[in-house]
Amino acid sequence: MKAAASRHAKASRETRVLDGRSLGAAIASMAKAIKADQKEAASISIVGIQSRGVPLAARLAIALGSSTGKKVDVGSLDITLYRDDLSTVGTRPVLKSTNIPFSIDGRTVILVDDVLFTGRTIRAALDELVDFGRPSRIALAVLIDRGHRELPIQADYVGKAVRTHRGDMVDVRLVEIDGKDEVVLVKR
Amino acid sequence: MTGWTQKHLLGIEPLSVEEITLILDTAVQMREIMERPIKKVPTLRGRTVVNLFMEASTRTRASFEMAERILSADSLSIQAAGSSVSKGESLLDTVKNLEAMTPDVIVVRHSSAGAANFLARCSNSRIVNAGDGAHEHPTQALLDAFTLRQSKGRIAGLKIAIVGDVLHSRVARSNIHLLTKMGADVTLCAPPTLLPQEFSSLATLSWRIDEAIEGADVVMMLRLQQERMTSAFISTMREYHAQYGLTLARLKRAKSDVVVLHPGPMNRGVEIASEVADSKASLILDQVTNGVAVRMAVLYLLLGGGRE
Numbered sequence A: 001m002k003a004a005a006s007r008h009a010k011a012s013r014e015t016r017v018l019d020g021r022s023l024g025a026a027i028a029s030m031a032k033a034i035k036a037d038q039k040e041a042a043s044i045s046i047v048g049i050q051s052r053g054v055p056l057a058a059r060l061a062i063a064l065g066s067s068t069g070k071k072v073d074v075g076s077l078d079i080t081l082y083r084d085d086l087s088t089v090g091t092r093p094v095l096k097s098t099n100i101p102f103s104i105d106g107r108t109v110i111l112v113d114d115v116l117f118t119g120r121t122i123r124a125a126l127d128e129l130v131d132f133g134r135p136s137r138i139a140l141a142v143l144i145d146r147g148h149r150e151l152p153i154q155a156d157y158v159g160k161a162v163r164t165h166r167g168d169m170v171d172v173r174l175v176e177i178d179g180k181d182e183v184v185l186v187k188r
Numbered sequence B: 001m002t003g004w005t006q007k008h009l010l011g012i013e014p015l016s017v018e019e020i021t022l023i024l025d026t027a028v029q030m031r032e033i034m035e036r037p038i039k040k041v042p043t044l045r046g047r048t049v050v051n052l053f054m055e056a057s058t059r060t061r062a063s064f065e066m067a068e069r070i071l072s073a074d075s076l077s078i079q080a081a082g083s084s085v086s087k088g089e090s091l092l093d094t095v096k097n098l099e100a101m102t103p104d105v106i107v108v109r110h111s112s113a114g115a116a117n118f119l120a121r122c123s124n125s126r127i128v129n130a131g132d133g134a135h136e137h138p139t140q141a142l143l144d145a146f147t148l149r150q151s152k153g154r155i156a157g158l159k160i161a162i163v164g165d166v167l168h169s170r171v172a173r174s175n176i177h178l179l180t181k182m183g184a185d186v187t188l189c190a191p192p193t194l195l196p197q198e199f200s201s202l203a204t205l206s207w208r209i210d211e212a213i214e215g216a217d218v219v220m221m222l223r224l225q226q227e228r229m230t231s232a233f234i235s236t237m238r239e240y241h242a243q244y245g246l247t248l249a250r251l252k253r254a255k256s257d258v259v260v261l262h263p264g265p266m267n268r269g270v271e272i273a274s275e276v277a278d279s280k281a282s283l284i285l286d287q288v289t290n291g292v293a294v295r296m297a298v299l300y301l302l303l304g305g306g307r308e
Helices: A020-037 A053-068 A120-129 B017-033 B059-070 B091-099 B115-122 B138-152 B170-181 B209-213 B237-244 B284-302
Strands: A013-018 A044-049 A073-077 A108-116 A137-145 A157-161 A169-173 A182-187 B048-053 B074-079 B105-110 B126-132 B159-163 B185-189 B204-206 B218-221 B259-261
Touching: A013 A020, A013 A137, A013 A157, A020 A053, A020 A137, A020 A157, A020 A182, A044 A053, A044 A120, A053 A073, A053 A108, A053 A137, A073 A120, A108 A120, A108 A169, A120 A137, A137 A169, B017 B138, B017 B170, B017 B284, B048 B059, B048 B091, B059 B074, B059 B105, B059 B126, B059 B138, B059 B284, B091 B105, B091 B115, B105 B115, B115 B126, B126 B138, B126 B284, B138 B170, B138 B218, B138 B259, B138 B284, B159 B170, B159 B209, B170 B185, B185 B209, B204 B209, B259 B284
Parallel strands: A044 A073, A044 A108, A108 A137, A137 A157, B048 B074, B048 B105, B105 B126, B159 B185, B159 B218, B185 B204, B218 B259
Antiparallel strands: A013 A182, A169 A182
C-alpha cells in the first residue's frame, strides 16, 4: 500500500514540493476542473480516503460549494479491511472511521487521496465504494501523483505530478492533522 | 497502543486497559459495516474459524457465525449434541482432530472453567473463549462495555449494579474485571448463597437490591442459572422474584436515565419483570447487535500478523 511516512529523514535529502500557498492553489485548480466536468454539482459527492484524503475532501467540497452555491456531500473511507496485504503486515492496523451518510447511487463520486503511488489503495477504495451503491461515475482526485503504478489506475484530477524514485518518500502535511500545509519529497 | 499482540482471547482478567480500549474502538468501526447496504468486507477471506460449542448456546454462536460471515471467513460450527463428543471423545482429541483440518481460530464454549486456557496451552490454534463454566465470557463483557460506551459515552465513573446469580455467572466475572479496570464503581447484589466474597476487594457487595440500585447509572441483571444449581441456593422462584427481581417500581430508585442490561436468555418474571425488559431503559436488543461488532473486532485483531 501507501509507503509509510518517513520519520527518520534526518540523513536523507528533503525538497519541498508544495508550500502552503501552492497547496491551496492546487486544490482550487482541482475544484475548478471538477466543476468544469460536472454540469450539475448537486449530484456530486466527495469521499476522502483516510487519513489525509479526508481533510482534502472537505477542502475540495468547500471550494466546489462556494463556486456553485450548493452544499456538497462529504464522506470518509477507511480502506484497511479491503487491503490486499493484510495477511503480510505485522500487527493489525488501527481502524479509522468510514462514514458515507448519503446514497451514492446514480451520482458522481469524487474519490480523494493525498498521494497516488502504486494504485493499490485506490483499488481497495473502489472495491469498498461499490459495496455502498452504484455511482454513475467514480473519478479520482489526488494532491500528488508520484508515479510507479502497480495497477492500471490513473487519476482524473492531479494537484501536482512529481518525479520520484521508487524508494523516495512523499510526505503530505496538512493543517488539520499536522499543524501546517506542505508537501515534502524525501530522497533516499 | 501500537497494536494487538495477544494470540488468544481467554478472558478479561489478563487484558490491559489499552487492549480493552483497542477492541472497543475497533468494534465501533465494525458496527458501521453492519449499517451498510452490503454487510460484508473481504478482510478474512480464506481464513477458517471453527466454532466448537460443547454447551448449549443460541445467541453467542449465532453472533460469532454472523461476525465470521461479515468478515468473509469460512466457518463451521460443531455442537456437542450430534458430534463425536457424545460418543465419548475427549475435548483434547476433538480439538486435535479439528486442528488437523488447519483452522486459523477455534472459538470454544465449554461447561468446565479453564477449558479455553487448557486448549490454548496444548493446541496450536488461536483460541477465543466463548464461555467456560463459571470462569469467563470475555466477548459478553466487551459487548456490554461497548453498549455502555454507546449509550453513556464512557465507563469510568459510572455507578453499576450487577444483580443476580453472581456465583454461577461467567458474565458477572468478566464484567467485574472489565468494568473495574475501566474505572466504574461496581456493586454486586445477590442472596448470600449466590454472592461469593472473593470480589469484595473489587466491588461493593450487597444482599439488598433496593440498596444496590439506589442512584445507579446502569443495572446489569444476571440470569438465574438453574441448570448449574446443584443444591438449594434459593427457596422458590417466586420468592427470588419478590426479593431480587427487577421491577419498574424498584428501578425508580436508580437515576432517571438508568439503562438496563441482561446477557440473555431472560427468565421473565424471575430475575427481570417483562415490563422492565420491554421498557425504554432496556438495552437488551442493542447488546445483541453490538455483540456481532465486538466479535468482528476480536477476530480481526487476533488474525493479524500473517499466517503461522
